[in-house]
Amino acid sequence: MEKRMENSSGRAVTREPCIIGDDKRRIQLVHDYLVSRSDVDAISDVLPGDAPRELVEAVTANCALDHVGCLIFPSELNAVRAYLQEQGLRPRKPFTGSVVRDRLAARYGVQDERLKAGCLDVQIIHGELSGDSSRGIEVLCVDPDDELTASALRNERIGQHENHVAVRITDPGRVEELRSILARPGGPHPDGGGYNPAQGEGGATVLRFRAAGFTAMGWPRRLEIIVSGRHTEVLLRHLGQTAPGGDSGEETDRRLLRRLTGAWGTQAIRAMVDLDLPDHLAERPLTPKELADRTGVDADRLNRLLRALCHPWIGALAPAGEAFALTALGRRLTRTAPNSMRHLAQMYGGLFYESFGKLADGIRDDAQPFVAVFGQPPFEYFRDHPQQGRLFTRAMAEGAFFPDVAAAVDLTGARTVADIGGGNGELLAHLCDAYPDLKGALLDRPEVIGTARDNLQAHGHLNRCTLHAGSFTDSRDLPAADVYVVSRILHDWDDQTCVSILRAIRDAASGDSTLLIIERPLSDDPEDASVSSLWDLNMLVNNVGGRERTREQYRRLLEEAGFLVVAERPLRLDISVIIARPAA
Numbered sequence: 001m002e003k004r005m006e007n008s009s010g011r012a013v014t015r016e017p018c019i020i021g022d023d024k025r026r027i028q029l030v031h032d033y034l035v036s037r038s039d040v041d042a043i044s045d046v047l048p049g050d051a052p053r054e055l056v057e058a059v060t061a062n063c064a065l066d067h068v069g070c071l072i073f074p075s076e077l078n079a080v081r082a083y084l085q086e087q088g089l090r091p092r093k094p095f096t097g098s099v100v101r102d103r104l105a106a107r108y109g110v111q112d113e114r115l116k117a118g119c120l121d122v123q124i125i126h127g128e129l130s131g132d133s134s135r136g137i138e139v140l141c142v143d144p145d146d147e148l149t150a151s152a153l154r155n156e157r158i159g160q161h162e163n164h165v166a167v168r169i170t171d172p173g174r175v176e177e178l179r180s181i182l183a184r185p186g187g188p189h190p191d192g193g194g195y196n197p198a199q200g201e202g203g204a205t206v207l208r209f210r211a212a213g214f215t216a217m218g219w220p221r222r223l224e225i226i227v228s229g230r231h232t233e234v235l236l237r238h239l240g241q242t243a244p245g246g247d248s249g250e251e252t253d254r255r256l257l258r259r260l261t262g263a264w265g266t267q268a269i270r271a272m273v274d275l276d277l278p279d280h281l282a283e284r285p286l287t288p289k290e291l292a293d294r295t296g297v298d299a300d301r302l303n304r305l306l307r308a309l310c311h312p313w314i315g316a317l318a319p320a321g322e323a324f325a326l327t328a329l330g331r332r333l334t335r336t337a338p339n340s341m342r343h344l345a346q347m348y349g350g351l352f353y354e355s356f357g358k359l360a361d362g363i364r365d366d367a368q369p370f371v372a373v374f375g376q377p378p379f380e381y382f383r384d385h386p387q388q389g390r391l392f393t394r395a396m397a398e399g400a401f402f403p404d405v406a407a408a409v410d411l412t413g414a415r416t417v418a419d420i421g422g423g424n425g426e427l428l429a430h431l432c433d434a435y436p437d438l439k440g441a442l443l444d445r446p447e448v449i450g451t452a453r454d455n456l457q458a459h460g461h462l463n464r465c466t467l468h469a470g471s472f473t474d475s476r477d478l479p480a481a482d483v484y485v486v487s488r489i490l491h492d493w494d495d496q497t498c499v500s501i502l503r504a505i506r507d508a509a510s511g512d513s514t515l516l517i518i519e520r521p522l523s524d525d526p527e528d529a530s531v532s533s534l535w536d537l538n539m540l541v542n543n544v545g546g547r548e549r550t551r552e553q554y555r556r557l558l559e560e561a562g563f564l565v566v567a568e569r570p571l572r573l574d575i576s577v578i579i580a581r582p583a584a
């Protein structure tokens, strides 16, 4: 069945069937290689030049050459099949290359959400040699318009990281024996792998190895051992040896370096915002010279920043000829973008960046990094440094999940909703937008109330809202309401303070009121990829006693203060609304 390629937004790409000359040449090269090499030659070519003889013999005695592979970027799979036929090869039905896809995603930092959304589709077409169906070439096809950026595409074309020689184990029962022989000193480095259910009948397990240096063709030395069926334990052992720590190849190095240089990315984005580049680029791409004229900085230095912002590890800009254009990510840093994260960029790249430098001290003992760096707990610091305080409040108001709350929770019938610690009232404004008859109330510290007034006025909701300067631990400061919202408050505080806040609300609330707790619950499952574990560190660094909590921990705090959890509604970015009511 023909598979039409789609681009990263899921739109079908309608173009003439196309496979460019460079990709045709790549196919020809692997084809020529396959027909001109014996099994022993091809295997020796991808093993280390000084590999022990018994190792080479073990592979050649137990394996037969299956295919030689390369990666290309065709816009139509049909064109690849047609070209393979032209070359006298018999194309098999394409199948999804999930292992290759995961590898490319890791190499170029394609996020899990994008992968879950079906981006970075890798289709594999096997072209059998005519007259020898046991051997062939493997063409890994990635749509040129897919998630990989232009520079990643270039990197693949130059580095040919996916070129490989693949052998098939003749007796699958010997796979562990062979794996352990290859893993011995002098052998190639284990370099990932996986199980692909779509490869052959019953799927196939693939163990990849990488050796230093290059083959006679100038490709990196990569060997794939294919074994029919699923061999989970062998695969886990192999992947365990691929893990960081061993000198197991470039991908691990890249992944680690990407994390080690994450702080540079944070600062590059902050510099981009501080120089107002997103707003300058909002209308059209600009050249470094045009941007330098508008920002009054040196064009050469600016160009260096622009180039780094294009790197896939940051991805805020994309080259557009001589100019630079905003990517979807960069666009979110303009002033006018819905869900702009401009102030968050300044906050995470500013105050919170400095305090994060003391994370190790905060783990070692109760050093309270924010206090250690700035001399005060955060809310007192923000009170005494109004400019930073306003930045924090605006950054908090860039909560991308605010619009989801009104859709996730039915407030029909409620007359008043009170946002406790409501910051500048952005969430309250969203609720007022969604429920035209709703009245609002907002409680926050005295120094924040002016910002809330201005913002609710700007939204046209000030006449429906009352503002309350005070403390949420004092029930006398709390307004009467049918619904209380406590958004990203409890995670700022220790258990005792949380219970004081909740008790104060319980005292002010009537028996049939509703309490909405908005937090990022920590998962009980350590393998869960929720980002709340990262925000838990943020609370450790940038609060005094704050922490993210599991659902069970929230339930207990609520019960202690006289509330019962009745439901939970997930929002985006691993945030949830926990809905509670006063216990009878």
Ligand SMILES: C[S@@+](CC[C@H](N)C(=O)[O-])C[C@H]1O[C@@H](n2cnc3c(N)ncnc32)[C@H](O)[C@@H]1O
Pocket: 379, 393, 396, 397, 399, 420, 421, 422, 423, 424, 443, 444, 445, 448, 470, 471, 472, 473, 486, 487, 488, 489, 492
């Ligand atoms: C992390 S922000 C959350 C703001 C908003 N609820 C949101 O989700 O974006 C914490 C808020 O609690 C407010 N706050 C801190 N201590 C407070 C207190 N004792 N009484 C009332 N509000 C307080 C801060 O001023 C700030 O607006």
